[in-house]
Amino acid sequence: MSRVAVTYRVSVRPSDVAAVAEGIALEQSVELPASALHDAEIQANIAGRVAGIRQRGEELFDVDVELAAATMGGDVAQTINMLFGNSSLHAHVELVDVRFPEDLLAALTGPRFGARGFRDVVGAHDRPLTCAALKPQGMSVESLAQLCETLARAGIDVVKDDHGLADQAYSPFLPRVQACQRAVDRAFAATGHRAIYAPSVVGAPRRVAEQIHIARDAGTHALLLAPSLLGLPAFAELVHNAVEVPVIAHPSFGGATRIAHPLLIGTLYRALGADAVIFPHASGRFAPPASQCRELAVRARAPLGKLLPALPVPAGGLQLDSLGEVITFYGRDVMLLVGGSLLADPSHVGDRAARFVAAVREASLARDGARA
């Protein structure tokens, strides 16, 4: 019987770890104590089992549990239910890794476009892509569209709505998306640079469905969606049934889990269909450990069944004067998102965006030079 290998990181005293590990294996499968399991078939094929315990610190352990794939019923929601349903209620347990067996992996569809979905549109295949955000919310549709055009004319590859932009009265979704797409179209006509505008699609399911229609009618080339906010099962179904353009996943509400970010954002968002994944970079205002950022980027791009790689998008306070280091850190198959740093002085947004674009090209050339 096929098993999913799951690793939980557990804060517990060494004397308790064996019982805690056994407890997780049962909680995430049959939800009964072993003493109440009377059916040999269920014990053998349905109950979770502990496959290993590795000490990582004085009171910190990695517990490997094998869960029966049959319990997951071929469904995203039920898979999450089995991976981390009740155990999420235990504050001392974190979900840090999931390894799907071949049959489940084959059922995952993953990104439909990957990095090429963005690269083909903007015509850039050999350098990091650049991304900027439209903000702050509260601006009018006209002001947002003007900012969008400024950024596109400066050569930014992907101009995305701030994830806080939804369908508010001061910049309703329909006119905003139409105006911003027209703005990148004007910039293309003027400069020959085809920028992608990615609207922020956020709402309860019916509203999201309407917004996806509006964005398609407006001709946008990508969408920004927050999988953890919409719900992971709803996100996966939307991407594969309703969206015809590349999807950028935003981590909003995704930190409100005890699922390690490399797994959640690098593996799971990708497995559910994200073509690009935004995450906080080590040097910014969220300051996760650099090792975590590296692992996340590795997971987004590493071979995983037949899944396309997803494009890592480090963000969260990148500064214009240290982009070289960031590119060295992630390599060139990356999209750099610089938000607030471009907008500090409203009269110089275009200049700063152009500096961003130039800095990425220069850093990229410098790397080529160093290699040659």
Place this chain on the structure above:
Amino acid sequence: MSRVAVTYRVSVRPSDVAAVAEGIALEQSVELPASALHDAEIQANIAGRVAGIRQRGEELFDVDVELAAATMGGDVAQTINMLFGNSSLHAHVELVDVRFPEDLLAALTGPRFGARGFRDVVGAHDRPLTCAALKPQGMSVESLAQLCETLARAGIDVVKDDHGLADQAYSPFLPRVQACQRAVDRAFAATGHRAIYAPSVVGAPRRVAEQIHIARDAGTHALLLAPSLLGLPAFAELVHNAVEVPVIAHPSFGGATRIAHPLLIGTLYRALGADAVIFPHASGRFAPPASQCRELAVRARAPLGKLLPALPVPAGGLQLDSLGEVITFYGRDVMLLVGGSLLADPSHVGDRAARFVAAVREASLARDGARA
């Protein structure tokens, strides 16, 4: 302009708390540093503002932030985005309270049935209700239906699927739900006690929609749904657009947040439409602090705009011999969920369930006696 009052609990050094508080207020609204905010209108009406900071421990503070209701666009997903989108990525920040202004509160619909939705069906208005679970998964449809009938004949009020039951090959949703509803119908014909069977509805959106149809056709009187697993926006929309019976909310995946459980389960699940909310009781295997359980139950039932109260359902390892204490703790407007403790010995499930039913009636009578 209408504001939502939000409280974040922050682990931070006293010297840093003012800057961290200001950072949260900006992160959860305009997502720009104050220095990059040049529009007076946006500063005044859109940007979040710090309303107070209260020290709770040496390096622990409650930060009150007022967020503009206008940013939430009248939508569940966007409201969560603004309450805890990016700040969820800060491990030192927990969301502990939200107070909606009158206009937003009036837009929340909350429970459609509340406790009466269950009490009217089973005909019990003056005592705690009893609830038991069908498990372990891996059992056949026939075995589950037999267990369901045993529990209903013993007088259990609500027999629910274990939340791990989905649409697995060994007990597919359609035949399981039909068989279990027939089981409670047979018990009703035999004993005159009308038990409620609540199937576990779990899946990606299309599958959930199908399951809701199947459950309605089968004549079930309640449903079990996990709001955090389905996604909070999807849950709210489902309840109000597709479900015609009372909803029991299961906390699966809901612990995987840094949202305080009294707020998430007691207030938010209720506000989004749950008629009853399951949560771990202090004495069980999840062992949250008793004060947290009490606050959760208070929030589920306390006046909140025009919202009906939701029925608290303590669970997670309740033992038959201490039910009196639990009833004293929560009062009688409660539903007690006893799961594994009934199933320890397969040949005595009916006896133990009858003991559960009798214990609740006795404890309830004892309370009446003490009052008289």
